[in-house]
Amino acid sequence: MSSNNPRQQIHGSTAPSTDTRDSRIGEGPDDRFNSKLREAFGSTPFILTKFDKFMNWVRGNSMFMLQFGIACCSIEMMHTYAIKHDLDRFGAGVPRASPRQADVMIVPGTIVSKFGPRMKRVYDQMPEPKFVVGMGSCTISGGPFQEGYNVVKGAEEIIPIDIHVPGCPPRPEALIYGVAKLQERIRNGESTPVVVKPYELEQFGDLPKDELVQKLADDIDEDDLVMRYNWADSP
Amino acid sequence: MSTGLERSQPPVEVSEDELEALLGDRALARDDHLNAPGFVVRPDDVQSVLSDLKERAGFDHLSNLTAQQYEDRYESIYHLKKYADPTQEVSIVVPTPIDDPVSESAAPVFSTADWHEREAFDLVGIDYEGHPDPRRILLPETWQGHPLSLDYDQEKPQLVTLTDHANPIQPDHHDAESDTMFLNIGPHHPATHGVLHLETVLDGETVVDVDPDVGYLHRCEEQMCQNGTYRHQIMPYPDRWDYVSAGLLNEWAYARVAEDLADIEVPDYAQVIRTMGAELCRIASHMLALATFALDVYGDFTAIFQYGMRDREVVQDILEDLTGQRLMFNYFRLGGVAWDLPEPREEFIAKTRDFLDELPAKVDEYNDLLTGNEIFQVRCHDTGVLEPEAAKDYGCTGPVARGSGIDYDLRRDDPYGYYDELEWDVVTEPGCDNYSRVLVRMREVEESAKIIEQCLDLLEDWPEDEREIQANVPRTLKPDADTEVYRAVEGAKGELGIYIRADGTDKPARFKIRSPCFHNLSALPEMANGEYVPDLIASLGSLDIVLGEVDR
Numbered sequence: 041m042s043s044n045n046p047r048q049q050i051h052g053s054t055a056p057s058t059d060t061r062d063s064r065i066g067e068g069p070d071d072r073f074n075s076k077l078r079e080a081f082g083s084t085p086f087i088l089t090k091f092d093k094f095m096n097w098v099r100g101n102s103m104f105m106l107q108f109g110i111a112c113c114s115i116e117m118m119h120t121y122a123i124k125h126d127l128d129r130f131g132a133g134v135p136r137a138s139p140r141q142a143d144v145m146i147v148p149g150t151i152v153s154k155f156g157p158r159m160k161r162v163y164d165q166m167p168e169p170k171f172v173v174g175m176g177s178c179t180i181s182g183g184p185f186q187e188g189y190n191v192v193k194g195a196e197e198i199i200p201i202d203i204h205v206p207g208c209p210p211r212p213e214a215l216i217y218g219v220a221k222l223q224e225r226i227r228n229g230e231s232t233p234v235v236v237k238p239y240e241l242e243q244f245g246d247l248p249k250d251e252l253v254q255k256l257a258d259d260i261d262e263d264d265l266v267m268r269y270n271w272a273d274s275p
Numbered sequence: 276m277s278t279g280l281e282r283s284q285p286p287v288e289v290s291e292d293e294l295e296a297l298l299g300d301r302a303l304a305r306d307d308h309l310n311a312p313g314f315v316v317r318p319d320d321v322q323s324v325l326s327d328l329k330e331r332a333g334f335d336h337l338s339n340l341t342a343q344q345y346e347d348r349y350e351s352i353y354h355l356k357k358y359a360d361p362t363q364e365v366s367i368v369v370p371t372p373i374d375d376p377v378s379e380s381a382a383p384v385f386s387t388a389d390w391h392e393r394e395a396f397d398l399v400g401i402d403y404e405g406h407p408d409p410r411r412i413l414l415p416e417t418w419q420g421h422p423l424s425l426d427y428d429q430e431k432p433q434l435v436t437l438t439d440h441a442n443p444i445q446p447d448h449h450d451a452e453s454d455t456m457f458l459n460i461g462p463h464h465p466a467t468h469g470v471l472h473l474e475t476v477l478d479g480e481t482v483v484d485v486d487p488d489v490g491y492l493h494r495c496e497e498q499m500c501q502n503g504t505y506r507h508q509i510m511p512y513p514d515r516w517d518y519v520s521a522g523l524l525n526e527w528a529y530a531r532v533a534e535d536l537a538d539i540e541v542p543d544y545a546q547v548i549r550t551m552g553a554e555l556c557r558i559a560s561h562m563l564a565l566a567t568f569a570l571d572v573y574g575d576f577t578a579i580f581q582y583g584m585r586d587r588e589v590v591q592d593i594l595e596d597l598t599g600q601r602l603m604f605n606y607f608r609l610g611g612v613a614w615d616l617p618e619p620r621e622e623f624i625a626k627t628r629d630f631l632d633e634l635p636a637k638v639d640e641y642n643d644l645l646t647g648n649e650i651f652q653v654r655c656h657d658t659g660v661l662e663p664e665a666a667k668d669y670g671c672t673g674p675v676a677r678g679s680g681i682d683y684d685l686r687r688d689d690p691y692g693y694y695d696e697l698e699w700d701v702v703t704e705p706g707c708d709n710y711s712r713v714l715v716r717m718r719e720v721e722e723s724a725k726i727i728e729q730c731l732d733l734l735e736d737w738p739e740d741e742r743e744i745q746a747n748v749p750r751t752l753k754p755d756a757d758t759e760v761y762r763a764v765e766g767a768k769g770e771l772g773i774y775i776r777a778d779g780t781d782k783p784a785r786f787k788i789r790s791p792c793f794h795n796l797s798a799l800p801e802m803a804n805g806e807y808v809p810d811l812i813a814s815l816g817s818l819d820i821v822l823g824e825v826d827r
């Protein structure tokens with residue numbers, strides 16, 4: 041069909057595709073769709089369920105993970121997404137670069153005082169309902185750096201965590217297990233109560249006027265958002 | 276053959292007497308460290324002493340600055356080396372009184388002193404007079420106190436602000452002559468390779484100014500190491516500095532410095548195992564560098580990135596067999612390694628050989644996909660240019676320096692392990708741009724493969740009764756008080772050095788880490804100012820930083 045003139049008319053195919061389709065399928069419904077489930081449904085392929093249940097099932101089966109790397113654990117997290125482990129097989133695959141498109145955050149690494157508020161900001165930007173998988177000892181407790189002057193003793197001090205995956209770092213298999221468990225819980229409609237207390241983000245002006253706050257009062261605007269790290273009281 | 280010490284120009288030796296003559300009466304006293312002669316100078320002589328050493332004695336590499344506090348004084352130690360011959364070292368010790376810790380800034384002489392001194396101020400609390408930018412670097416601006424100083428109280432609460440960033444050059448409204456825009460890249464951004472924040476000022480699409488804001492992963496590594504005992508408690512931490520699977524290379528940095536400090540002789544067999552393990556790690560690390568660089572340049576998560584991860588999986592598998600862990604190996608021990616090759620040994624050696632046999636084909640693949648690709652070349656040629664002089668000034672090392680044609684590799688120039696018995700080459704590329712840095716990494720993978728192959732041959736034929744993996748090391752190490760040593764190894768990203776001061780106990784009194792990424796990253800403004808934003812991203816990728824090592 042090579043011609044320099046534009047084609048004026050489009051002719052229908054001489055062998056309509058429905059012919060081949062019909063001959064392939066034959067009588068009745070297509071074999072390829074004949075699952076056991078389909079057989080059970082019989083001639084009325086409708087199911088009745090609660091809308092909430094259905095939504096939970098949907099959520100658990102298509103999870104959008106936030107592409108979020110903090111420390112060493114994120115290397116194993118990358119391996120979890122990549123070849124060989126391939127988290128996508130479990131319906132929890134393609135990482136999203138923006139928190140606005142994600143509903144699961146894997147927190148892979150050590151959180152320090154400077155990053156804590158930023159992480160909370162990212163978490164806050166995710167749409168509800170959202171879930172968090174804490175990956176590695178650092179996210180659970182500060183891990184090997186728990187004694188550090190700058191290290192937040194676990195992500196739970198800042199955002200609520202649904203599943204903890206222990207290890208330093210957890211192997212990719214362990215992370216997959218954690219994600220699968222999270223999916224299971226979501227499908228069952230379970231969620232974690234929000235228990236974050238000590239380090240909520242506050243406005244500087246709202247803090248109790250102790251020595252430290254007085255000292256900084258000249259430098260910091262009343263409306264600035266701040267986080268207060270109270271090392272002595274933290275676990 | 277070029278492992279030998281031949282190089283383009285033989286370095287000029289400077290004897291200690293000549294140094295002494297050069298410094299004259301500016302040298303108040305001698306303070307010898309295990310690695311180098313040390314001279315004590317007054318705080319207001321810093322610039323003149325350093326510039327004399329740089330201009331007249333050829334010490335052009337300020338490899339490290341250690342700051343510390345004693346009961347009666349603060350002290351900054353400038354560790355100088357030569358790019359031409361890193362075994363020539365000198366330390367300049369600058370004591371300052373406890374009530375007035377002010378010392379002259381070295382930033383006008385060495386640009387790299389800029390970040391060094393900011394860190395020293397941040398963590399220890401020494402002020403540097405004349406410093407161009409005296410801010411904190413690792414901790415938030417609101418932090419109270421200096422955590423590595425002696426009177427710091429760890430229990431005190433701290434405040435952290437979410438400061439909003441104003442435009443440092445122009446207010447945000449339009450004006451006829453200039454309309455720059457302030458853009459935050461990071462700290463949560465896929466192209467920053469972790470938690471790095473780039474404060475960028477743009478004019479249209481051109482970068483006018485970029486200021487890397489680090490410290491989002493400052494995990495107090497130096498404090499952690501100061502709290503650990505030499506023998507066993509420190510070794511797990513190096514794995515977590517450069518966590519991109521360069522674990523054994525980092526462990527070697529600590530092993531080397533501690534073995535020097537405690538006079539431990541490592542058996543040859545263990546050295547061969549170490550050399551092999553370290554090079555496997557280098558391959559794993561460079562593979563990831565390549566993969567993420569492709570991700571930065573193409574934004575392509577599904578092809579080249581996955582190729583890199585595929586090959587890393589193979590290397591990690593081998594390393595797991597060797598060390599028992601996938602990422603945090605903790606395999607080196609002072610005086611040797613934790614255990615021998617896995618049994619059956621033949622199987623391990625065959626597996627590793629298989630990997631090496633497949634490597635050339637994989638390298639060809641990468642060349643097809645990446646370095647041979649026209650689009651890739653257009654993106655990377657002549658972008659992110661880092662001239663050799665600038666690179667030296669910023670203290671760049673590793674593939675970044677070698678991509679600027681600087682022939683500097685501690686494996687050859689300051690040999691350790693088994694490297695000087697093996698045949699391999701130091702790779703350099705003269706291009707100074709993003710492309711040469713990628714090429715250097717690609718070619719280094721091949722060199723590492725050569726080294727591993729020779730190690731395997733050696734390990735296979737090693738006499739059965741001489742397979743000694745550990746020297747005899749006392750259970751508790753207590754080096755003499757006031758022994759000071761700085762030692763470096765060639766990590767995956769460059770010169771990874773550690774300074775230790777012993778105080779007679781079983782824990783170091785000061786443990787300072789010189790991380791290559793910290794210095795390589797400080798050169799980013801030099802490479803990216805005046806370029807387009809995508810080139811900034813590519814330049815950042817080509818530096819191959821790991822935030823764990825930048826922030827420590």
Ligand code: SF4
Nearest residue numbers: 112149176177178208
């Ligand atoms: S848990 Fe271990 S591997 Fe994970 S971020 Fe912390 S130190 Fe790194």
